[in-house]
Amino acid sequence: MNVPARPPRNWMLLAGVTGLLVAMTVWSAYGIGFSLTEILCNIAGGTRLITESWPPDFGFLPRLAEPMLETVFIAVIGTVVGGILAIPVAVLAARNITPNKLTWFADRNFMNILRTLPDLFWAMLFATAVGFGPVAGALALTVFTVAVISKLWSESLESIDMGLPETIRAVGGTWFQMIQFGAIPQAVQHYVSYALYAFELNIRASVVLGLVGAGGIGMILETQRANFEYERVTMIILAVLVAVLIIEEISESIRKRLA
């Protein structure tokens, strides 16, 4: 038996898509005033920044311990509180176990709003409400965590086997019991995995939030940068890099073990 002739390629479509992509990129570059010549002319400034940033100021390291710890605290609070609040949000948004269509619809929209607004927005919002500092950061990350976990986990919940929830119904269980004994046990591993993932995101996010005054190491980074202490800035970046890598390594190894 012969392999049939290869179907002809759609050259027109290929050319069209490529052309469209090129056109969009050029237009966008023009739109933001992107120019290679300008970058090349300014490269000297970039080199100066790099030479001034080296070597890192290791003497500054001891003063980083406290703000670094604060960053981790902010992330921990955001992950724990947000992780707990995400449970009902995710359950109500899972089509197969939500009590009714209206609840599902309202909750879905609530989640969409949380997700659409960036963590920086929440940080500013809470900073206005409770003042600049780590509390605002923790609150912002709480909201961010709810957004991340509820979205991912509601999808896990939607893919569970409905046999067990039905069994809970059959023994005379309530809706709540169906959730607790029938649905959640099937998706609890996913939940832990997503919570750890959210924690990783939160560590990084809490550094960034510090830049806008929400406490932690980000705040130190911002003050040193504003004072042109580039060798200290390098030190801070290195410290953050090491801390983030360690935490991600730990979290990832736990998640792998769960999978």
Add this chain to the structure above:
Amino acid sequence: MSQNDPNKATGAIRFDKAGITYPNGVVGMKDLDLEITPGEFVVIVGSSGAGKSTLLRAVNGLNALTSGSVEIDGERVATHSNRELRRMRKRIGMIFQDFRLVKRLSVMSNVLIGRLAHVPGWRAMLNFWPAADREIAIDALKRVGIADKAWVKASQLSGGQQQRVGIARALAQQPAIILADEPVASLDPVTTHQIMRDLVRINRELGITTLVNLHFLDLAREYGDRIIGLRFGELVYDGSAKTVTDEDFRNIYGRDFTEDDLLEEEV
């Protein structure tokens, strides 16, 4: 262990012109009139899609009737009130082909699920079970002979053992009725007979009305007291397992039966 009020026999089931038409137009049950007396062991046979599961699930309201009625001990199975439905389901145990255990929990936790509707909600929620209910769960495990596995994770048990946990969970409800939906369909022949014997023994010992869906004819004959045959959602046979003939089975299935319809080989 007397589970039921000795003064009043419980576990009577009565279908009256009962019908179920699914939203897609499929008829799952048609004009069913059926009376089952307390303590009976009834085997329901029929080819797949004949409405065996539909019948069982109508008893505990998992499938709601679209016409007629089904009554348990003279009380109509609710179609709208969740509270009423929960109260009735509390005393109806159900056993499934795929066991339906919480695999990552212990056998004990799984059996206690049978007590969910019997204890105050906060106790179940906090896993704070009354001693009496734990006792009932242990008794249920003893009755199916796997009390030694109480603290083992459900996922570590063999298929036959998992189904025993399923039976124990139903027993923990202290049920008046047990519904077994193809309880042996995912088990090997040896385990199949053990599970069927367990079901019969429990029926005799405790007088629990038992309805079992089976698709193997020889099993139906061997273990049933009464056989009910369904075809396209209609009752086409109702009689003693002692007197059911091959001709009757042919009629129920609408065809000659083959090796596939028997657990043991020869036709």
